[in-house]
Amino acid sequence: MTKRKLFLTALAIGMMTAAVTETALAQDKKSDPNKEQFIPVLVYRTGPFAAGGTGIPGGMMDYFELLNQRDGGINGIKLVWEECDTAYKTDRGVECYERLKKNGAKGIPFIHPMSTGVAYALLERATKDKIPVVQIGYGRTDSSDGRVFPYSFPLLTNYWSQNSAKIRYMAQILGGEDKLKGVKIVNLHLKHPYGEETKPMLDAMAKRFGFEVTHIPVPWPGIDQKSLWLQIRQIKPDFVINRNWGVSCTVPLREAARIGFPRDRIIGVWWCGAEEDVIPAGKAAKGYITAAFHSVGTDSPVIQDMFEHVYGKMKGNVSASRVGSVFYNRGVVWGIISTEAIRLAQKKFGVGPVSGEQMQWAFENLELDAARIKELGAEGLVPEIKVSCFDHEGGGRVRFQQWDGKKWNMITDWIPSYAKMVRKMIEESAAKYAKDKGITPRNCAA
């Protein structure tokens, strides 16, 4: 036998031994699937949006870990999860969904698509599979109408609610709704379905309150916006809405500094309101304001628990320095909402792993009041929510935060949206979708 053959034989034997050992160990470790709740976690660890793609899932997985470490899971049912990296690509998001959807004793209970594009792509598939598509702070706005979209949950606050609350906040700054008349607002938005989504809402509000809105699209990737800001300088707006994502959120802050536009008159979408959006802009970001649907920082007892029960046991899913950051806390909020729904499903259908169909009922009946939020140690972190068959948003209130050069500070309490106006537009859009797709809306009163 030549040396080469000898080496290859030894290598093959080694690999076989390792495989057999690993299988044996896995058998030993294998736990009872009826004592575990499987949850899929979509992430994007590299690429232009990695800050959000790691921070949010990181916070959510840490919350799952916290429940396991501190409480032994939910009613004794351990939470287990598997990550799937989508690279923020819709096709890979769909692939992740298809690969994971049958995992766990009863399939997956829900999915957080982590991107509006993936949410749109999954809507019909997931409805057919009876798996709730949970979109907290993003996703398809008109799917707030649960009669037409039974398996879509754009929870807490959708984009239209957010934008109407922004207008209410601007009115507060100006001294009343009547002061909006004649005001000039520039909607600086990504030239992308996500960026375009709020245009009808802003147009309708402009008509109602008499302000002037100019939509200026930012071509992807938005790394150079000089020409757009020269146009803005010509318009001389009172406010600029920064509706971008990733690096295109940061660029407007620098451009505004160059032309001397006050940063406290730039109101960003909450996807442009993380530390990663402002730190690269340096001093130019000071004073910048964005919408938010949760608080930041490490003050909440639940975030403090992370240090003790998760990071203290070296079980964290992100760098400990990110705990309390915007994206991290957003992930914790997602984790709280998701697990509270699991708890409710267990209450209704019995303790054990729950299915997507059971979770659909749970999300539709989810209510988190002030007392429960306090009990969870998430006071101020999570807003109150009450979902129903009719209303899959369940909230609609927004807070505003301002960057002081070092950290975000909450500068308002919860500001309500123009709920009636938003709801009317949602119903019109959902009805059109139902007509196009031949869907008969559910009767929620039944």
Added chain:
Amino acid sequence: MFVLEVFISGLLSGVMYSLVALGFVLIFKASGVFNFAQGAMVLLAALTFVRFIEMGIPLWLAAIMTFGVMIVLAIFIERFLLRPLVNQPLITLFMLTIGLNYFLEGLAQAVWDAEVHGLDIGIEDVPWVGLEQATGLLISMFDVISALIAMGLVIILSIVFNKTKVGRALRAVSNDHQAAMSVGIPLNRIWVIVWAMSGLVALVAGALWGTRLGVQFSLSIVALKALPVLILGGFNSIMGAIVAGLIIGASEKLGEVFLGPYVGGGIESFFPYVLAMMVLFWRPQGLFGDVIIERV
């Protein structure tokens, strides 16, 4: 006055595009290969630079150390990727750079991280007050200094390519690998030099763009801005890269401001490509590219 302001800000943006385009031109001049990995090199250089600074290393030393890393990368690329492929078809080398691009993107983020880092190289990004008071034009000091740095780099590179022995050797290698080797030009060393120079350009581009955008993955996308510059200026002309950058920068800004509103806006991303394509019909080699004459 507004038109002038748009025009000047376009020119200054164009210089920043040229800076990235230069890296492509260098590799193309020496090997006839379009280096698909140039954007990833910008990302790697900027991430390495900013992480060294975050470790408390002074700015100047961090820059030198990063250049050192780019030289090591150049040696690695020559030794393990290019040398085994000498005299292979150019398309093979091009495919190699595609692979290299994804490898470097992954390596940069794996070795350092995928987070966003602020970078301050000490140049204020604020309007030039004196100019504003004198003319009413709002031009950023950062843009002016960036343009000067880019111009300086172009002058140095032009001298290296046209007035030195190394430059002549680079041009010979570009024309024919085998012929260059037959007259004693050390192909391997030339390739290391040119990839290292391209790494230096990537470092300067990464530092300037990183200061504006933050050091993050999006820096690799900056390369997209250089493509129409290369098409317009020609792939093998340093002067072409700078002139085409100015043309592209000015025309995309003027197009966005004055044509954009009539077609819904957001034309800045494709307008330069339309312009570059139009030039291709007239001069297929670009404005400053060498005319290729094939004899049968």
